[in-house]
Amino acid sequence: MSIEALNKRVKKDLSYLSFGGSGWVRPFQHPEGHVYDVVIIGGGQSGLAAAFGLLRERITNILVLDENREGYEGPWDTYARMVTLRTPKHLTSIDLGVPSLTFRSWWEAQFGEKSWEAMDKIPRGDWMNYLRWYREVLGLPVRNEVKLNLIEPLEAGIYKLHLNTPLPPTILARKVILATGIQGGGEWHIPKMISEKLPDHLYAHTSKKIDFPALKGKKIAILGGGASAFDNAHFALSEGVAEVHVFVRRKEMQRINPIRQMESSGLIERFQVLSDEHKYKVMSHFFRHSQPPTNDTFGRATSWPGFQLHLGSPWLDVETASDGVMVTTPQGTFSFDFLIISTGLVTDPALRPELKLVEKHIARWNDHYKAPLEIANPLIDMHPYLSPGFALQSRDQEGKTPLYGLFAYNYSALISCGILASALSGMRFGIPKLVSAVADQLFLDKAEEILDDYFHYQENEFIADLKAIES
Numbered sequence: 001m002s003i004e005a006l007n008k009r010v011k012k013d014l015s016y017l018s019f020g021g022s023g024w025v026r027p028f029q030h031p032e033g034h035v036y037d038v039v040i041i042g043g044g045q046s047g048l049a050a051a052f053g054l055l056r057e058r059i060t061n062i063l064v065l066d067e068n069r070e071g072y073e074g075p076w077d078t079y080a081r082m083v084t085l086r087t088p089k090h091l092t093s094i095d096l097g098v099p100s101l102t103f104r105s106w107w108e109a110q111f112g113e114k115s116w117e118a119m120d121k122i123p124r125g126d127w128m129n130y131l132r133w134y135r136e137v138l139g140l141p142v143r144n145e146v147k148l149n150l151i152e153p154l155e156a157g158i159y160k161l162h163l164n165t166p167l168p169p170t171i172l173a174r175k176v177i178l179a180t181g182i183q184g185g186g187e188w189h190i191p192k193m194i195s196e197k198l199p200d201h202l203y204a205h206t207s208k209k210i211d212f213p214a215l216k217g218k219k220i221a222i223l224g225g226g227a228s229a230f231d232n233a234h235f236a237l238s239e240g241v242a243e244v245h246v247f248v249r250r251k252e253m254q255r256i257n258p259i260r261q262m263e264s265s266g267l268i269e270r271f272q273v274l275s276d277e278h279k280y281k282v283m284s285h286f287f288r289h290s291q292p293p294t295n296d297t298f299g300r301a302t303s304w305p306g307f308q309l310h311l312g313s314p315w316l317d318v319e320t321a322s323d324g325v326m327v328t329t330p331q332g333t334f335s336f337d338f339l340i341i342s343t344g345l346v347t348d349p350a351l352r353p354e355l356k357l358v359e360k361h362i363a364r365w366n367d368h369y370k371a372p373l374e375i376a377n378p379l380i381d382m383h384p385y386l387s388p389g390f391a392l393q394s395r396d397q398e399g400k401t402p403l404y405g406l407f408a409y410n411y412s413a414l415i416s417c418g419i420l421a422s423a424l425s426g427m428r429f430g431i432p433k434l435v436s437a438v439a440d441q442l443f444l445d446k447a448e449e450i451l452d453d454y455f456h457y458q459e460n461e462f463i464a465d466l467k468a469i470e471s
Contacts, residue, residue: 038173043065067164068144076125079208151176176407245309348364358403385415
């Protein structure tokens, strides 16, 4: 099968599902202009899947905005440096149950079934190419190079979205989905010891663009023991960096990946029915174990002669030197030309500039649950406390109206909804819950009008002439 044939198959499959039917949501009139029923912020895999899910529900007055240029949404062709995805290839995600929309169908249409069977994990670049095809074949309404600067609540049920573009500078929306990925609920974390003591040219977070050609022949250090640290180690060495030293706080490498257990136990798809106590316990355990590097990632990094691993080596201090930077650990002091920081992210709505006008009302986990001291974690406590449908909740009466209509389908949903919005293995369960919650709000907003029309409906369907059979 060719890509052209697959495109036809997708169209046919969707026609069998009555995809593309007329919308049911009533237009909302506003003196400032057109009002979108839903605006999705983020055109990566989550935003695209959310758009497809809404269109399947016949919610058609939607728009997706992404700050990146077309084809470079998300991390895959920007800052991600892994060779392959970490998710098992057989798990489905944004296809939402349509076989012809799966990555496997897209792959086999180009490379054949034997190639699929021979593949271990999905190559990173091919995943991005699949996302480009997914957007195109579904005709999703995405506008690129448009950044959301601020969400301004107007009257009940309407948001004015302030954009970084003059054409137009603002748009109106009834519902807003923040499909903003890993950092979309906060920011990437760099320890203050580094950010406050070193000039910018001596370090970079793994999420930033790094000039690896300028580091050819140099000696660099990476702080962190997760998968991203080893991805960057391998990438740097493959680009000609002479030495890469990875420093891990723990005395032993993490070996357990809790997501693998979650995928087969029902914990992903049923997480939201747990009590707050159990949710917190699950995620506290998740944070303690985190995800180790995959075996192939670790093997690629450690195969280079310039690779060195330092266990039990937290950074105690950093300082500039005449030829670079000095790093002090319990195992001694080392000199490097450059540092790469792989210390994850911090989630807190207060860190998001687009939420500046509403974040004080957003309920956090520490507003609803006080964890026992032995598992309490401030990084968990600052996560927003979301509904099962990813809606932001208010911590006070005043915030209920300005928050009604805002949804967080990004990593900030981790504690409330599990990995439904933060891992490919969760998306096939998470997107339908999100879409259903948005659709429910849109319906209830106009329920009185819809019910009034129902009760006054008078169109005849039964039109038989009874006179012809009357005796």
